[in-house]
Amino acid sequence: MPTTTSRQIVLRRHPVGMPAPGDFDLVESPLPSPKDGEVLCRTIYLSLDPYMRGRISGARSYAQPVEPGQVIVGATVGQVLESRAAGLAPGDIVLGYDGWQSHAVAKGAGLRKLDPKQAPISTALGVLGMPGMTAYVGLLDIGQPRAGETVVVSAASGAVGSAVGQIAKIKGARAVGIAGARDKCDYVVRELGFDACVNYKTGDLAATLRAACPGGIDVYFENVGGDVLRAVMTLLNQNARIPLCGLISEYNATESTPGPNLRPLLFNRVLIKGFIVSDHLARMGEFLKDCGGWVREGRLKYREDIVTGLDRAPEAFIGLLQGKNFGKLLVRVGEDPTR
Amino acid sequence: MPTTTSRQIVLRRHPVGMPAPGDFDLVESPLPSPKDGEVLCRTIYLSLDPYMRGRISGARSYAQPVEPGQVIVGATVGQVLESRAAGLAPGDIVLGYDGWQSHAVAKGAGLRKLDPKQAPISTALGVLGMPGMTAYVGLLDIGQPRAGETVVVSAASGAVGSAVGQIAKIKGARAVGIAGARDKCDYVVRELGFDACVNYKTGDLAATLRAACPGGIDVYFENVGGDVLRAVMTLLNQNARIPLCGLISEYNATESTPGPNLRPLLFNRVLIKGFIVSDHLARMGEFLKDCGGWVREGRLKYREDIVTGLDRAPEAFIGLLQGKNFGKLLVRVGEDPTR
Numbered sequence: 014m015p016t017t018t019s020r021q022i023v024l025r026r027h028p029v030g031m032p033a034p035g036d037f038d039l040v041e042s043p044l045p046s047p048k049d050g051e052v053l054c055r056t057i058y059l060s061l062d063p064y065m066r067g068r069i070s071g072a073r074s075y076a077q078p079v080e081p082g083q084v085i086v087g088a089t090v091g092q093v094l095e096s097r098a099a100g101l102a103p104g105d106i107v108l109g110y111d112g113w114q115s116h117a118v119a120k121g122a123g124l125r126k127l128d129p130k131q132a133p134i135s136t137a138l139g140v141l142g143m144p145g146m147t148a149y150v151g152l153l154d155i156g157q158p159r160a161g162e163t164v165v166v167s168a169a170s171g172a173v174g175s176a177v178g179q180i181a182k183i184k185g186a187r188a189v190g191i192a193g194a195r196d197k198c199d200y201v202v203r204e205l206g207f208d209a210c211v212n213y214k215t216g217d218l219a220a221t222l223r224a225a226c227p228g229g230i231d232v233y234f235e236n237v238g239g240d241v242l243r244a245v246m247t248l249l250n251q252n253a254r255i256p257l258c259g260l261i262s263e264y265n266a267t268e269s270t271p272g273p274n275l276r277p278l279l280f281n282r283v284l285i286k287g288f289i290v291s292d293h294l295a296r297m298g299e300f301l302k303d304c305g306g307w308v309r310e311g312r313l314k315y316r317e318d319i320v321t322g323l324d325r326a327p328e329a330f331i332g333l334l335q336g337k338n339f340g341k342l343l344v345r346v347g348e349d350p351t352r
Numbered sequence: 353m354p355t356t357t358s359r360q361i362v363l364r365r366h367p368v369g370m371p372a373p374g375d376f377d378l379v380e381s382p383l384p385s386p387k388d389g390e391v392l393c394r395t396i397y398l399s400l401d402p403y404m405r406g407r408i409s410g411a412r413s414y415a416q417p418v419e420p421g422q423v424i425v426g427a428t429v430g431q432v433l434e435s436r437a438a439g440l441a442p443g444d445i446v447l448g449y450d451g452w453q454s455h456a457v458a459k460g461a462g463l464r465k466l467d468p469k470q471a472p473i474s475t476a477l478g479v480l481g482m483p484g485m486t487a488y489v490g491l492l493d494i495g496q497p498r499a500g501e502t503v504v505v506s507a508a509s510g511a512v513g514s515a516v517g518q519i520a521k522i523k524g525a526r527a528v529g530i531a532g533a534r535d536k537c538d539y540v541v542r543e544l545g546f547d548a549c550v551n552y553k554t555g556d557l558a559a560t561l562r563a564a565c566p567g568g569i570d571v572y573f574e575n576v577g578g579d580v581l582r583a584v585m586t587l588l589n590q591n592a593r594i595p596l597c598g599l600i601s602e603y604n605a606t607e608s609t610p611g612p613n614l615r616p617l618l619f620n621r622v623l624i625k626g627f628i629v630s631d632h633l634a635r636m637g638e639f640l641k642d643c644g645g646w647v648r649e650g651r652l653k654y655r656e657d658i659v660t661g662l663d664r665a666p667e668a669f670i671g672l673l674q675g676k677n678f679g680k681l682l683v684r685v686g687e688d689p690t691r
Contacts (some may be wrong), residue, residue, distance in 0.1 A: 067619070075590075075619040238614065251414075257618055271610030275577065278626040279596055280414040282405070285624040287617040 022113035027071035037327040038192030054091035056346040060138035140315035141342035144172035151256035162231035170197035172341035316340030361452035376666040393430035395685040399477035405603040435627035454503035483511035490595035499524030501570035509536035511680035571613035656678030
């Protein structure tokens with residue numbers, strides 16, 4: 014098979030503030046043939062996630078930044094075109110980390126083969142992938158909700174938040190979402206079964222949140238920061254837990270924004286714990302067993318927001334940072350042979 | 353024995369901002385005779401502690417506020433004058449919670465008899481009392497320092513901070529203090545054996561703290577908040593732990609002050625946990641055994657700042673909030689028969 018090329022979206026420059034389309038370039042690059050242990054894949058789905066804003070910022074973080082000229086990182090579901098890796102054959106569907114490009118050569122050892130009969134292949138990037146596992150370990154291992162407690166989650170209609178609230182319900186807790194649009198709030202309550210959902214863009218957030226949480230807040234799964242966190246701080250119960258997963262409202266800030274006053278943490282004995290899902294890979298087996306089962310039983314629902322065409326990835330990613338997506342945001346880069 | 357009277361300091365009004373002498377009144381009140389199960393005590397030492405600022409504020413907290421006209425709360429070491437409680441006899445020295453007054457009638461069941469041969473009786477209010485136990489449970493149960501890690505503590509020459517650093521050293525960690533005066537810093541390093549101490553009032557705190565913590569910060573025992581916390585946030589290592597014990601720099605704020613930006617907690621997977629020592633009374637036995645032993649061995653030193661005369665309590669308390677005390681602040685209300 015001849016050497017192929019890959020259409021790639023590379024970083025032109027580290028964005029300052031909200032990323033703009035001009036911070037990205039679409040290029041076409043030749044790919045080497047796969048060496049021993051490697052496979053050539055074509056990308057079917059590219060996952061777009063808030064953490065990518067940190068990776069393209071050039072600032073210190075928990076991972077190497079993406080530098081100008083480099084392909085932007087990201088999880089992908091692809092199909093094997095050519096394999097020199099044991100256990101993988103052309104036609105196989107795999108979960109990988111090939112980034113924002115149409116084709117890639119990758120080590121077979123880093124790929125997980127997906128069985129389209131078990132679940133739609135796109136779920137490996139969402140409810141049964143990193144976002145779902147983020148919800149699972151953050152809520153259960155740090156938040157530790159007990160039956161009857163109130164769990165609040167921000168970005169409630171998103172990939173992580175929608176799973177947090179549903180898992181909280183499965184565990185017998187009361188689930189209250191916070192989202193930025195009426196249709197998102199309606200979806201979270203009517204489709205996902207949350208007990209309530211508050212629109213942070215309308216009215217007095219602290220007051221509406223208080224009305225939605227008459228027993229206070231025991232667990233706050235934090236995805237956004239800013240004003241939402243400040244409102245939550247006034248409602249925390251004693252011994253509340255805050256799994257700190259993300260602070261998307263602050264990711265485009267050009268200077269460090271102040272955080273909430275911490276006194277409520279003190280007298281309420283509150284725990285805050287930052288976490289990164291990749292530290293919790295030992296929980297993968299339990300996560301897939303539990304969440305896979307709940308998805309098959311219809312108890313853990315998900316919604317995908319699929320954009321078609323790699324060239325639309327920058328625009329879709331900017332929309333994600335602005336809260337424009339509705340559900341797990343994916344780019345369909347190539348044909349899905351299972352649909 | 354006739355009914356006696358008690359000289360008392362009562363709250364005149366809830367202070368706004370830094371308390372002033374005019375927020376307090378010195379009064380003399382008759383005391384009832386002790387009933388069955390009660391004792392009459394005279395106060396020897398009154399403990400002054402930062403948490404009292406919260407109690408006199410009138411605001412919601414973890415305990416009932418002190419209202420105008422009420423005696424201000426506080427731990428005391430006293431001597432039994434008259435007893436109708438089993439196991440307590442006139443002359444006994446007891447640890448109680450009689451507040452800012454010269455005499456009190458209290459339930460015998462709430463008192464702990466002290467043995468002056470075991471340790472100076474004033475230590476029951478300091479290194480072997482609530483402040484010492486706060487250091488012990490906050491550092492060991494939440495901070496969990498490992499040998500070789502760096503532990504930073506603010507208010508390092510105070511009752512809690514001085515114990516935190518010394519216990520960190522006993523556990524094999526590196527101890528770095530933060531204090532507000534050169535003589536306090538010198539004391540912390542030369543007398544208490546901390547590895548370094550930074551004066552937060554001179555120079556660029558973030559830079560001097562960075563120089564004192566070349567390996568970053570693994571545990572930050574928080575007593576003060578404000579600018580000190582902001583400087584610490586820039587130096588936290590991955591998986592750092594922050595026992596949140598106090599925020600004294602903010603206790604007199606008349607409006608809610610912003611806190612630090614929380615992004616460093618996220619990518620460094622940091623834990624913050626607010627705690628109140630009274631939740632941890634189950635650890636009392638281990639605390640007294642460990643810290644009592646370390647005090648007797650000379651490995652856990654302490655310093656007392658003793659003011660004489662109940663009428664000076666308001667002035668001394670205001671000085672505490674301004675960082676004027678040097679060591680555990682006590683008021684000698686009556687003669688100490690053991691010295």
